[in-house]
Amino acid sequence: MKKISTPYLLLLPGFAFLFTFFVFPILSLAQVSTATPISGGDVGEFEQTLRFRNYLEAFLESREHFGRSLVYALLATFIALMISYPLAYALAFKSGKYKNVLLVLVVAPFFTSFLLRTVAWKQILGEEGFVVPPLRTLGLISESTTLTSTAGAVIIGMAYNFLPFMTLPLYASIDRIDPRTLEASGDLYANGFTTFRKVTLPLSMPGVVAGTLLTFIPAAGDYVNAELLGGPNNTMIGNVIQSRFLIPDYPTTSALSFMLMASILIIVIVYIRKAGTDEVV
Incomplete structure (x- = not known):
């Protein structure tokens, strides 16, 4: 018998992990998404009937939430990009000996629970916070x-x-840019905007692509921010999935989850093709 090579043996734990915690749950989700409730059975009991109409019904009931989730995620990603790019640029080129300290401050929010950070924003934007009273005083x-x-x-x-x-991939990409490249652009009489458009931005596109994907994908499926900071008219698809799961309506929940994954996958593929790093206009 042919001896199995060592590299394949080393890959086995990784493949086992992916199958157990990714492939198997996906297949299980696909199976449940085409099931129907058992007539006269207990709550939460379903049988496999290959009812693909579950997808159509779930989409028609929740198409508004799908659209809202994608729009909110796109806007949040854009805002994060506008804030993170100057921050990452400053960290890479202007922070000097304080670079490590500032990087720690960037990731410091991760030391606190996601839920607590969202509740904090509810307090900040609330009636007793420090945002609303000054805006009212100024008449805004x-x-x-x-x-x-x-x-x-x-x-x-x-x-x-x-x-x-968003910030960390951008910083990693911008930090790899040789400052002498930017200086050479200035020596060729390019102004600051031209240098940014022709040199800095193209060289940092891997970080832009990675950061926007890492922000958009979790934002599209988020439901905590909509639950705590939003109202009845701001529910996202994640809120619908969570509420239907608690009923429990597992077929609808599974169908919605699959459609959300498919939507994000299509958007990601189109985005990578249009904004890839091989060719930047």
């Missing part, structure tokens, strides 16, 4: 205007919670 918002239970609060919460996912 009326006395009846609130910041919580709004789409803006949900988007701000997601952008903040996923900000490190």
